[in-house]
Amino acid sequence: MLTTIGRGARRGQPVRRLTVAARLPPPRLSDPVTTILQRLERGLAGRYTIERELGQGGMATVFLATDVRHDRPVAVKVLRPEISADIGADRFLREIKLAAGLTHPHILPVHDSGEADGLLFYVMPNMEGRSLRERLDAERQLPLEEALHITREVAAALDYAHRHQVVHRDIKPENILLHEGAAMVADFGIGKALSGGASVTQTGMTLGTPTYMSPEQASGEGDIDGRSDLYSLACVLYEMLTGEPPFTGPTAQAVIAKRFVSPIPKVGVTRDVPPALETAVTRALARTPVDRYPSAAEFAEALRVVTRSMTGPHRTPPESPKGATGRTSIAVLPLTNRSADPENEYFSDGMTEEIINVLGKVPGIQVASCTSSFAFKGKDVDIRQVGEKLGVGTVRGSRSSRSLPLVGYAPVQQWPRHETGRISARRAE
Numbered sequence: 304m305l306t307t308i309g310r311g312a313r314r315g316q317p318v319r320r321l322t323v324a325a326r327l328p329p330p331r332l333s334d335p336v337t338t339i340l341q342r343l344e345r346g347l348a349g350r351y352t353i354e355r356e357l358g359q360g361g362m363a364t365v366f367l368a369t370d371v372r373h374d375r376p377v378a379v380k381v382l383r384p385e386i387s388a389d390i391g392a393d394r395f396l397r398e399i400k401l402a403a404g405l406t407h408p409h410i411l412p413v414h415d416s417g418e419a420d421g422l423l424f425y426v427m428p429n430m431e432g433r434s435l436r437e438r439l440d441a442e443r444q445l446p447l448e449e450a451l452h453i454t455r456e457v458a459a460a461l462d463y464a465h466r467h468q469v470v471h472r473d474i475k476p477e478n479i480l481l482h483e484g485a486a487m488v489a490d491f492g493i494g495k496a497l498s499g500g501a502s503v504t505q506t507g508m509t510l511g512t513p514t515y516m517s518p519e520q521a522s523g524e525g526d527i528d529g530r531s532d533l534y535s536l537a538c539v540l541y542e543m544l545t546g547e548p549p550f551t552g553p554t555a556q557a558v559i560a561k562r563f564v565s566p567i568p569k570v571g572v573t574r575d576v577p578p579a580l581e582t583a584v585t586r587a588l589a590r591t592p593v594d595r596y597p598s599a600a601e602f603a604e605a606l607r608v609v610t611r612s613m614t615g616p617h618r619t620p621p622e623s624p625k626g627a628t629g630r631t632s633i634a635v636l637p638l639t640n641r642s643a644d645p646e647n648e649y650f651s652d653g654m655t656e657e658i659i660n661v662l663g664k665v666p667g668i669q670v671a672s673c674t675s676s677f678a679f680k681g682k683d684v685d686i687r688q689v690g691e692k693l694g695v696g697t698v699r700g701s702r703s704s705r706s707l708p709l710v711g712y713a714p715v716q717q718w719p720r721h722e723t724g725r726i727s728a729r730r731a732e
Contacts, residue, residue, distance in 0.1 A: 346419025
């Protein structure tokens with residue numbers, strides 16, 4: 304079963320710094336799991352039937368449960384009583400609500416959250432598979448292309464979340480779940496809930512895992528952005544490639560100190576990798592945020608270029624004559640939210656990214672990246688410019704009256720409704 308619990312001291316437990324007194328009554332610091340289970344069963348009676356414990360971590364316990372209303376298995380993650388008291392229900396529920404609004408194929412959704420008998424909890428799908436941590440514990444290193452694939456999928460999830468003003472703050476192998484060949488990021492919103500911030504008036508704790516924590520987060524800076532997640536993801540990629548994180552030490556303090564005084568280690572010392580990959584990892588691990596990639600999407604694009612260089616050229620240039628041999632090239636422009644509710648924007652963005660991801664797995668099709676396609680979001684541009692800029696022979700997306708069909712480029716149009724459940728692509732005839 305996929306669970307998102309913390310690990311032992313070998314990988315570094317989440318560290319917390321308490322700066323103010325808790326608002327809730329003093330917790331019972333020695334509550335045994337049986338007591339937590341009883342309180343949870345009492346608080347969730349009629350909504351969830353708790354089956355058994357799945358595991359424990361530094362900040363939470365995960366239980367397998369049945370969603371009574373929908374008759375489906377779920378994982379209920381309940382924070383330890385002292386942590387619940389430290390952060391308070393208001394902050395927790397506010398940040399979890401933001402995370403629950405994220406809809407993306409590589410983000411594990413939040414089904415429910417709340418307070419039950421004084422315990423703070425949230426509910427996730429209970430899915431077959433395992434975490435990246437379990438995979439690394441078993442295999443230590445991953446094949447190069449698979450490591451890059453996982454990193455790009457996580458980067459896509461982070462880019463989506465960052466564009467919606469959500470920073471994860473605790474990217475690590477334990478929070479990357481592998482399901483049906485895809486990577487999914489869990490525990491969005493938890494790091495922010497446990498560290499406070501401008502969105503909440505009360506200041507609380509700084510949370511992260513030392514092995515993967517960015518220098519600015521380790522130094523206690525409250526105003527961190529998506530580049531902190533990017534640093535953590537680079538640490539995960541480094542570990543997938545070499546078998547160990549970039550900085551290690553006997554204590555959390557030693558690990559954090561190395562980030563500030565030691566040079567960035569090279570992947571090539573342990574494993575032969577393309578020079579472009581070494582450059583990308585080094586840049587993402589830069590000590591200062593401004594020296595890293597500006598966004599997770601740009602990091603993902605750099606890794607995509609590395610993958611292409613390893614397998615040869617894939618793109619069919621737009622100037623290729625009609626009927627020339629080669630892979631079909633296509634760009635999917637961001638779908639338009641035509642509902643009356645602007646908050647549905649995340650749904651159209653998520654659908655666009657899912658279409659791009661699905662098409663990217665179809666043999667014989669080269670798809671422009673999410674980063675490239677989303678550069679045209681909200682812009683009224685000629686179809687010729689889109690095709691030439693992205694180097695593709697087909698452009699698809701929401702209908703636009705200003706787009707002009709040209710030889711070599713399919714007109715921008717909506718996906719045919721009769722193709723629901725099956726995505727096809729074709730070159731313009």
